[in-house]
Amino acid sequence: MNLFVLMKRTFDTEEKIVIETGKIQDDGAEWIINPYDEYAIEEAIQLKEKHGGTITAVTVGGEEAEKELRTALAMGCDQAVLINIEDLEEPDQYSISQVLYHYLKNQEFDLILGGNVAIDGGSGQVAPRLAELLDIPCITTITKLEINGTDAEAERDVEGDVEKIKTTLPLLVTAQQGLNEPRYPSLPGIMKAKKKPLEELELDDLDLDEEDAEPKLKTIERFLPPKKEAGKLLQGEPAEQAKELVSLLRSEAKVI
Numbered sequence: 001m002n003l004f005v006l007m008k009r010t011f012d013t014e015e016k017i018v019i020e021t022g023k024i025q026d027d028g029a030e031w032i033i034n035p036y037d038e039y040a041i042e043e044a045i046q047l048k049e050k051h052g053g054t055i056t057a058v059t060v061g062g063e064e065a066e067k068e069l070r071t072a073l074a075m076g077c078d079q080a081v082l083i084n085i086e087d088l089e090e091p092d093q094y095s096i097s098q099v100l101y102h103y104l105k106n107q108e109f110d111l112i113l114g115g116n117v118a119i120d121g122g123s124g125q126v127a128p129r130l131a132e133l134l135d136i137p138c139i140t141t142i143t144k145l146e147i148n149g150t151d152a153e154a155e156r157d158v159e160g161d162v163e164k165i166k167t168t169l170p171l172l173v174t175a176q177q178g179l180n181e182p183r184y185p186s187l188p189g190i191m192k193a194k195k196k197p198l199e200e201l202e203l204d205d206l207d208l209d210e211e212d213a214e215p216k217l218k219t220i221e222r223f224l225p226p227k228k229e230a231g232k233l234l235q236g237e238p239a240e241q242a243k244e245l246v247s248l249l250r251s252e253a254k255v256i
């Protein structure tokens with residue numbers, strides 16, 4: 001099987017976000033593989049263990065994403081591709097899916113696995129947009145996947161319920177928590193990863209003009225939620241406290 005994993009480099013979830021002049025400051029931030037993409041990588045590895053094949057991890061980003069691609073190789077991917085988009089200004093979901101499309105349309109693939117959502121951008125758009133461009137079926141938020149020849153059966157999470165879906169390859173799926181338990185890279189895996197192929201491509205290599213990947217969206221403003229004020233501790237007997245609470249809800253919070 002030819003398996004491709006769409007992998008995004010994101011802020012660590014523990015990272016405190018700082019916004020200056022409308023931009024997110026990422027100096028000194030810790031970066032990780034988008035957690036949902038780790039499920040996608042793990043699923044690709046398990047499918048390869050069952051059916052054989054090759055796994056290619058693909059990232060659209062800057063040169064620094066090489067570190068996370070090496071981690072994907074250490075987990076068990078066979079090769080990696082970094083599509084460098086440093087020339088693109090403020091890429092959006094349209095830009096990223098166009099870039100991925102121009103790369104993947106020239107590849108032979110059976111299955112493309114992505115994350116259900118990126119924990120930073122959070123739009124959940126890139127993978128379904130890519131499936132649409134490639135004109136292949138797409139199943140989002142999967143929690144189970146079985147491949148039998150060219151048939152695929154998946155279970156997807158729908159707000160706590162399970163939906164069972166049948167389709168055929170080539171297919172794109174996005175991973176939801178519960179699909180598997182992503183493995184940690186082993187020491188031999190880390191050593192092997194250093195020698196695995198990591199190809200770096202530019203937009204020119206994909207025959208993609210900058211204009212064709214120009215964003216359709218412009219972010220007008222970014223801001224953090226207002227700081228929470230300190231809570232008020234009411235004193236006295238329960239009846240007095242209840243009286244004061246009602247009075248505060250009426251006069252200060254103005255909710256009753």
Ligand SMILES: Cc1cc2nc3c(=O)[nH]c(=O)nc-3n(C[C@H](O)[C@H](O)[C@H](O)COP(=O)(O)OP(=O)(O)OC[C@H]3O[C@@H](n4cnc5c(N)ncnc54)[C@H](O)[C@@H]3O)c2cc1C
Nearest residue numbers: 007060090091092093114115117118121122123124125126
């Ligand atoms: C180098 C770079 C510069 C950026 N600069 C700006 C900017 O200036 N202004 C701005 O508003 N936004 C910027 N972005 C953010 C960009 O618009 C979003 O990353 C992109 O639109 C994806 O949307 P999302 O994060 O909501 O991903 P989602 O659609 O939520 O991601 C879902 C899944 O799609 C796949 N995927 C998503 N992104 C990638 C990727 N890059 N490579 C491979 N697979 C991917 C993954 O499998 C992921 O789990 C930048 C992103 C990059 C990589």
